[in-house]
Amino acid sequence: MNPMNSSNNSGGCGSEAVDPGRRDVxxxxxxxxxxxxxxACDLEGFFRKSFRELxxxxxxRMVTGWERKYSRKYGKTVTVSETxxxxxxxxxxxxxxxxxxxxxxxxxxxxxxxNQSRKEPQIQWIRVLEMxxxxxxxxxxxxxxxxxxxxxxxGKFYMPIQCQQCDDxxxxxxxxxxxxxxEKDGIVVIDYDWCIGCRCCMSACxxxxxxxxxxxxxxPAEEMNPKTHVLGNRPRPKGVVEKCTFCIQRxxxxxxxxxxxxxxxxxxxFGNLLDPESEIRQAMDTKRVFVLKEExxxxxxxxxxxxx
Amino acid sequence: xxxxxxMTLSGAGAQGAHTxxxxxxxxxxxxxxxxxxxxxxxxxxxxxxxCHNEKVNGKLNTARRELQFHDDIQSEFHHDSENRWCLDCxxxxxxxxxxxxxxxxxxxxxxxxLCGQCHGDKYRDWKRGVHGKRIGHWSGEKTYFLCVNxxxxxxxxxxxxxxxxxxxxxxxxxx
Numbered sequence: 168m169n170p171m172n173s174s175n176n177s178g179g180c181g182s183e184a185v186d187p188g189r190r191d192v193x194x195x196x197x198x199x200x201x202x203x204x205x206x207a208c209d210l211e212g213f214f215r216k217s218f219r220e221l222x223x224x225x226x227x228r229m230v231t232g233w234e235r236k237y238s239r240k241y242g243k244t245v246t247v248s249e250t251x252x253x254x255x256x257x258x259x260x261x262x263x264x265x266x267x268x269x270x271x272x273x274x275x276x277x278x279x280x281x282n283q284s285r286k287e288p289q290i291q292w293i294r295v296l297e298m299x300x301x302x303x304x305x306x307x308x309x310x311x312x313x314x315x316x317x318x319x320x321x322g323k324f325y326m327p328i329q330c331q332q333c334d335d336x337x338x339x340x341x342x343x344x345x346x347x348x349x350e351k352d353g354i355v356v357i358d359y360d361w362c363i364g365c366r367c368c369m370s371a372c373x374x375x376x377x378x379x380x381x382x383x384x385x386x387p388a389e390e391m392n393p394k395t396h397v398l399g400n401r402p403r404p405k406g407v408v409e410k411c412t413f414c415i416q417r418x419x420x421x422x423x424x425x426x427x428x429x430x431x432x433x434x435x436x437f438g439n440l441l442d443p444e445s446e447i448r449q450a451m452d453t454k455r456v457f458v459l460k461e462e463x464x465x466x467x468x469x470x471x472x473x474x475x
Numbered sequence: 476x477x478x479x480x481x482m483t484l485s486g487a488g489a490q491g492a493h494t495x496x497x498x499x500x501x502x503x504x505x506x507x508x509x510x511x512x513x514x515x516x517x518x519x520x521x522x523x524x525x526c527h528n529e530k531v532n533g534k535l536n537t538a539r540r541e542l543q544f545h546d547d548i549q550s551e552f553h554h555d556s557e558n559r560w561c562l563d564c565x566x567x568x569x570x571x572x573x574x575x576x577x578x579x580x581x582x583x584x585x586x587x588x589l590c591g592q593c594h595g596d597k598y599r600d601w602k603r604g605v606h607g608k609r610i611g612h613w614s615g616e617k618t619y620f621l622c623v624n625x626x627x628x629x630x631x632x633x634x635x636x637x638x639x640x641x642x643x644x645x646x647x648x649x650x
């Protein structure tokens with residue numbers, strides 16, 4: 168008999184795909200080990216199903232575990248939200264290249280909001296490219312390491328790049344374990360506990376938007392943002408990939424992403440692409456808009472535009 | 476038998492017709508626009524009429540000239556300064572308000588109406604949320620900034636700013 172058919176259910180979302188008996192054994196082992204080492208949620212995380220197969224109750228239980236663990240580790244009350252996508256919402260992002268001055272305020276606002284590793288390894292989800300006005304957008308001759316007393320520098324323009332939340336994401340296609348996927352509201356997310364750290368997605372991404380935790384992330388407890396989301400800014404372990412999630416912990420609560428809030432020149436627009444009145448749709452309807460590397464047919468949800 | 480077959484077929488057809496169309500859920504937004512607080516005027520300067528009144532100054536002189544006062548503003552004034560001066564925006568008869576080219580008075584809190592006279596394209600984009608900045612909630616209460624929250628009306632062009640540090644090069648990171 169095919170062991171795949173031995174359980175008496177259809178194997179759908181949230182159902183018991185593992186043989187109930189085996190599951191009990193795993194639970195027993197987990198509990199036993201937990202009593203021995205006090206690392207209950209780590210072991211349970213190790214034996215759990217992939218995120219999308221978990222029942223809401225399972226997710227809630229895991230989330231509670233993480234909240235306890237993080238609160239203890241960082242010495243403050245950490246919340247882990249599991250808020251799902253809103254119905255009728257598809258997120259879109261607009262960036263006005265005629266306004267951006269390359270000040271990198273967005274880069275550091277993002278680091279602080281999303282609990283990225285500060286140094287060794289230093290991880291930044293937003294890269295700001297400096298390019299020559301006479302050459303136009305030429306990624307091969309762009310510079311992300313520019314350092315200047317003042318920006319914008321004469322003859323230069325700036326192009327921030329972060330995850331483009333593609334509708335046909337190459338990173339999702341290439342992931343061998345299904346640890347990254349596109350949510351209904353358009354956000355491409357990563358299950359940090361399912362990621363095996365193979366970095367296939369990083370080489371597949373044509374935007375360099377994915378970053379790898381080569382070492383245990385350095386996140387000072389006093390700088391840790393305690394408002395987190397399961398699929399977003401909760402602290403990551405060593406050896407997993409991470410990237411921009413349009414600030415999933417903010418935007419699913421209706422707020423603007425941190426980079427939009429900080430931008431001193433108002434170059435960043437965010438909203439619901441399905442709402443014709445939203446700022447992003449207004450920009451797309453009235454301005455000259457393009458997507459980065461259109462020829463690759465990744466269909467980004469991130470739109471660059473020129474307001475003037 | 477044939478009737479049964481027809482019944483079955485029509486049943487199947489009817490079932491096909493009842494397949495629900497792809498559901499389009501309209502997002503219910505509770506959007507609320509809140510005006511940002513205008514930046515404060517220089518302390519002690521308002522109301523302007525405490526100095527600008529005929530009892531203090533005598534006859535009203537509206538000729539363009541170098542003033543003995545407001546030298547801080549005069550020195551930084553870069554807003555088509557070749558062609559314009561104070562009284563093109565500030566109302567000569569009532570210094571506590573501004574005025575449009577039509578002569579209609581505009582309060583300091585509604586100065587965007589004045590800006591929009593010349594910068595019509597920006598005014599239009601700003602009302603749509605394309606120009607300028609909004610903070611708060613994309614789907615709920617959001618605060619929009621006024622022209623003067625970001626631009627100094629006497630010198631509206633943004634000044635260059637110091638960028639935050641560049642990222643560490645991979646070669647500089649520990650192995």
